Amino acid sequence: MSETETTEAAAETKPARKGRQGTVTHPRREAEGYFATILRAAWSVLEGMAVTFSYLRRPPITVQYPDRTPQPVSEMIPERFRGLLEVDVLTCTGCQACERACPINVIRIEIGKEGKIRFIERFDIDLGKCMYCGFCVEACPVDAQAPGDAEVTHAIRFTREFEGAQANFSALTYRYVRPGDKVVVAKTKKGQVLPTVARGERAREARLAALRLNPARVAEESARRAADPLLRKKPELELAAILDVTRPAAPKAEGH
Numbered sequence: 001m002s003e004t005e006t007t008e009a010a011a012e013t014k015p016a017r018k019g020r021q022g023t024v025t026h027p028r029r030e031a032e033g034y035f036a037t038i039l040r041a042a043w044s045v046l047e048g049m050a051v052t053f054s055y056l057r058r059p060p061i062t063v064q065y066p067d068r069t070p071q072p073v074s075e076m077i078p079e080r081f082r083g084l085l086e087v088d089v090l091t092c093t094g095c096q097a098c099e100r101a102c103p104i105n106v107i108r109i110e111i112g113k114e115g116k117i118r119f120i121e122r123f124d125i126d127l128g129k130c131m132y133c134g135f136c137v138e139a140c141p142v143d144a145q146a147p148g149d150a151e152v153t154h155a156i157r158f159t160r161e162f163e164g165a166q167a168n169f170s171a172l173t174y175r176y177v178r179p180g181d182k183v184v185v186a187k188t189k190k191g192q193v194l195p196t197v198a199r200g201e202r203a204r205e206a207r208l209a210a211l212r213l214n215p216a217r218v219a220e221e222s223a224r225r226a227a228d229p230l231l232r233k234k235p236e237l238e239l240a241a242i243l244d245v246t247r248p249a250a251p252k253a254e255g256h
């Protein structure tokens with residue numbers, strides 16, 4: 001009998017041990033099961049990591065919002081997205097169909113008249129109330145084509161703009177006619193498609209104007225400046241300058 005056979009025979013003559021549930025398990029089988037379990041566990045870890053490792057060579061699909069995108073996020077959104085509502089008053093006939101169609105009085109239009117000329121004195125959209133149902137857009141009889149858009153839209157339309165958060169609720173009212181202005185209504189024929197500005201442009205302008213001209217924000221800023229001794233010492237930082245978020249950067253002096 002060889003040495004190996006002697007060892008195996010000796011192992012088999014050893015008393016069997018009782019398993020956890022009272023079953024009798026042979027020591028050699030118990031050792032095999034132990035290593036098989038380790039192998040199975042190692043294999044399942046490798047299987048899981050194979051999925052993880054497969055992502056190492058794939059290009060990222062996440063977007064570092066908002067400052068590291070190759071183009072503005074609003075331009076990557078589908079055209080039919082229901083973002084902030086806007087109106088291009090230069091294509092608006094002042095028919096007020098959108099105002100009548102709105103079930104919750106979000107739109108407020110005021111029309112004036114001088115002789116035979118009709119003009120729009122007010123066109124406000126309170127986006128704090130709007131539920132983006134689209135009734136107003138469907139009611140608008142004016143067809144308009146914005147550059148870059150595949151589809152014809154209307155004088156009032158949804159945009160792909162979505163950043164409408166404001167610190168003051170009253171700044172959610174976007175005024176598409178500046179107070180004091182009179183915009184002569186557009187004339188259009190049946191079937192005519194009027195050219196209009198790029199979608200979202202009017203909404204961005206109105207949002208910035210709402211930020212600048214919002215009385216609640218001006219009051220808040222005045223109170224903040226009154227309470228801050230550093231700001232009080234800097235009269236050159238006028239309130240208007242602080243609130244004017246559209247102010248272009250100062251031109252660089254020549255030679256710099």
Ligand code: SF4
Pocket residue numbers: 085101102103104105106107129130131132133134135136137
């Ligand atoms: S989308 Fe609906 S709720 Fe909003 S202004 Fe138009 S009709 Fe009114």
Ligand code: SF4
Pocket residue numbers: 087091092093094095096097098099109139140141142154155156
């Ligand atoms: S936006 Fe359209 S529906 Fe509303 S007043 Fe102007 S033309 Fe009429």
